[in-house]
Amino acid sequence: MVTRIGPSPTGFIHLGNLYNAIIGERLAHQSAGVFFLRIEDTDAKREVPGAVDTILSSMQFFGIEFDEGATGSGDNGNYQPYRQRQRKNIYQAIAKHLVQKGLAYPCFCSEESLNQMRETQQKQKLDFGYYGKWATCRNLSLEQIEAYLTENKSFVLRFRSAGNAKNSETVFDGIRGNLSVQQNYQDFILLKSDGIPTYHFAHVVDDHLMRTTHVVRGEEWLASLPMHIETFDALGWERPVYCHTAQLMKQDGESRRKLSKRQDPELALDYYRAEGYLPAVVWEYLLTVLNSNYEEWHLANPQKDLDSFPFSLEKMSTSGALFDIVKLNDISKEILIKMPAEQIYDELVSWAQTYNKPFAAVLNANPAYAIKAISIGRSGDRPRKDIYCHRQAAEFFSFYYDELFQIEDELPQNVNETTEKEILQRYLQDFDIKDSQEQWFAKIRVLTEELGYAPQPKLYKKNPEAYRGSIVDVSNTIRRAITGRLNSPDLWEICQILGNERVRKRVLLKINK
């Protein structure tokens, strides 16, 4: 199979781009085919400088590898160039051929007259567009055309459609199966007045010339499919297999809608880089959405690489999936927990260097300390799955550093500020950094009972009247004083890492507050 992606260099590259890229990449490379990158820059107005680099670096970041196409240093492959504006002559040559065959004609209609036409059509509840009697330039005589041309009037080149709205045909879609498609009857634009093709024409020409076998694109293109197939047929070219993917959606109150650039930061691929998600996480999440049997396969083959999963078009859903960041986070936790602490440290540092400088500084100041801190609770059969992205990890590990430490959570249920002081005073009094974990905890248990708290949560649950609270409240009060939170890895280990002085300082701080 030969597949491709054709992003526009608008500076914004999103999840949908990656989504389709993964499909194309899998399809091509699973079949020992070719996957290439074409830059669809036919709309110069929307082009943003440096956007091609953004596309390249995003795709590279997510491990999408192209066999041919645009690269940072020119184009690479058999069907160059891969940037549409540079292919102007090719489109024009094909267009000329269509004109000669009577399948295309120049149209001199002005923007105003087209707008007027649309208004009338709307009023009369007719189909919009340039067709039938509305296609006023369709039957211009050669003399008229010549006259306009000598006047230097600007024009576009339109396709002369032979289709009829009443006819429809069945087209096979790689994802959706047989589709019933209404025939195209619109004389749509092939070449814009600047001589650059529209998407519709560029797609047909390029994908034919570049030997694309499978066109993977979003379902928003379904509506223009009739134009594309009519163009392929008119040119006598073989149609590719179209694969129209479903859109990623987002729950918005009662209804769901397409992910939107303005409202949903998670649409942008940059978001995942900035948040510090590993590329493999996004890949894997997208794969679960694309082929939901991936999860089962992964469970059955935990040691196998993503690439050996047999991806299939037939397994793809035709309805738009809701984007689920919670699920993505879960996948991320699973991946991160399998990673050695040293590697997490490296990833964290390289992320923090651009996205969280203060954290990078603190990390770099003492790598051994950071790795020890990261390591707590990660070993053994039942490791903690605390972190899912670098941004969150930076927050999670912040209490190990005095310059970042702060109290975040409220006091536990059965503790007020007075009892907090009581607990902490007793804790500090008994605290000895040299205590073993057992000794350390035995002291907490004694303290708990002396202050009228239940030494076991069960006891308190059974008889809440008899106690002020349970050991849960006591240990969480201590935990909060030292880590700022009610949820942390093992407290004793944390104390060992922080050291006697800092533990005492933090506890004292709460006592004297």
Next chain:
RNA sequence: GGCGCGUUGGAGAAGCGGCUUAACUCACCAGCCUUUCACGCUGGCAUUCAUGGGUUCGAAUCCCAUACGCGUCACCA
């Protein structure tokens, strides 16, 4: 408004006419484990597949209609 696509639990979904008392994963809830929070384990979570008809001995699965959602109708892609 025309045309097209879609509709299985809170989410992703499996299912493709009898093996389904609708799989699996996430979420949620409960219990257990645990000094705590987590992690882990066990169990619960759709008598029902948008609704209404029909075909059939038998339907989530096939057909028709309705409803709802989404997309599209640019010299944007």
